[in-house]
Amino acid sequence: MHHIQEYQQLLEKQIQSLELPKEPKNLYDPLRYFLTLGGKRTRPSLTMLACHLFGSPGIKAINAALAVELFHNFTLIHDDIMDDAPLRRGKATVHEKWDRDIAILSGDVLFVEAYSLLAKHDAKVLPQLLSIFTRTAREVCEGQQMDMDFESSNAVTIDEYIEMIRLKTSVLLGAALEMGAIIGGAENKEDIKHIYDFGVNVGLAFQMHDDLLDLYADPDKFGKQVGGDILSNKKTFLLLKAYEMADNTTKSKLDTFLNNQSGQEKIDNVKDIFEQLGVRQKAEEQKDLFYQKALLNMQEINVPDANKKELLDLAKYLMSRDH
Structure with missing residues (x-):
């Protein structure tokens, strides 16, 4: 790279x-x-x-x-x-x-x-x-x-x-790539669309990875409080998926933890519900879906494969970073 x-x-x-x-x-x-x-x-x-x-x-x-x-x-x-x-x-x-x-x-x-x-x-x-x-x-x-x-x-x-x-995260990655392609001499509209879509899908996978890191990162590497999204009741993919999958009793428990608890106790209790429901796996699957779409976008671009290596390496790194 x-x-x-x-x-x-x-x-x-x-x-x-x-x-x-x-x-x-x-x-x-x-x-x-x-x-x-x-x-x-x-x-x-x-x-x-x-x-x-x-x-x-x-x-x-x-x-x-x-x-x-x-x-x-x-x-x-x-x-x-x-x-x-x-x-x-x-x-x-x-x-x-x-x-x-x-x-x-x-x-x-x-x-x-x-x-x-x-x-x-x-x-x-x-x-x-x-x-x-x-x-x-x-x-x-x-x-x-x-x-x-x-x-x-x-x-x-x-x-x-x-x-x-x-809108908030991915379109800027797409636009950054789209502008670079145009300056670089890309004239085929399909190629320009594919590089933009590659950026958007990488951006979506990147945000999924971010949601996961917030709760499952190694605290020594993360650089900020693990579980911050839970403490601020942020509606991440994990939380929304939990509500989608939970029965009424579990939803009611989740509401209680989010609205009446604080600190590590709140993080641990909400995380336990996530574990019971298997939402981490669902988020991993969703992340991988976007990443695979991005790889298909890149495959469709009509340039030599050797030219694609660094962008693919960067996308791979963004999917596996630990902070």
């Missing part, structure tokens, strides 16, 4: 050397701070890998890749505000370190900066890139709104949950 490491290093260097104005300090300092918190730079690497997939050097897609990463960071700053999260990657979130209003405005500037980077691309591909980027930005907002609506709803279905994670 030498290209991805090369791309990640290059992206990191470019992000750290972004020329942001010095003033007003309270607008730009939070961005400098947030962008140094690191992260795997997976999404922008996908853009460069997709460019390479279609026979062009990945560097050709650097500005679109950076736009994807800045947009992703904009969503993280705003998500942290909405979730009232105190920490991001172990450091204080922007709204905690400065304040809520500064965080909102700083996030907005990051979104604008993403567009200005995207606009550096060749006029031949720019209309397509802008169309993809704008559609995706709107969809991510729709997914976030659905996620917030779910918090106060007692009637969320698994299909609705999957649609929410498709």
Whole structure:
């Protein structure tokens, strides 16, 4: 996977050397701070890998890749505000370190900066890139709104949950790849659709893996509290599947644990119900279904198999990560 490491290093260097104005300090300092918190730079690497997939050097897609990463960071700053999260990657979130209003405005500037980077691309591909980027930005907002609506709803279905994670998480992976493919010279509409669908299905499998990790990860490797989703009554695939499979007595027990308990006791009791119902296995099966769909999408793309290896290796890694 030498290209991805090369791309990640290059992206990191470019992000750290972004020329942001010095003033007003309270607008730009939070961005400098947030962008140094690191992260795997997976999404922008996908853009460069997709460019390479279609026979062009990945560097050709650097500005679109950076736009994807800045947009992703904009969503993280705003998500942290909405979730009232105190920490991001172990450091204080922007709204905690400065304040809520500064965080909102700083996030907005990051979104604008993403567009200005995207606009550096060749006029031949720019209309397509802008169309993809704008559609995706709107969809991510729709997914976030659905996620917030779910918090106060007692009637969320698994299909609705999957649609929410498709919008909130997966479409950005799909768009990152789609833009890279277009910059890389992909002209066949079917190939472009298949690379987009590959990203969406990898994204869905990735989120399933995330739901599982939250409860079943090794605490020493995970980096945050195992069982956090249960503590906050988050409607994950595991919880929704449990409600779908449970009889009335078990549902009633589950309600009691979720609404009246806290701490490790709550995690252990809910986890016991999950074990009894076999929801972990169902989540693993669902994850694998999306992953297999992604592999089929990649199979359909009309480029040499050797070009596909790094994207397939990355997808495989995302399915088996432990934190």
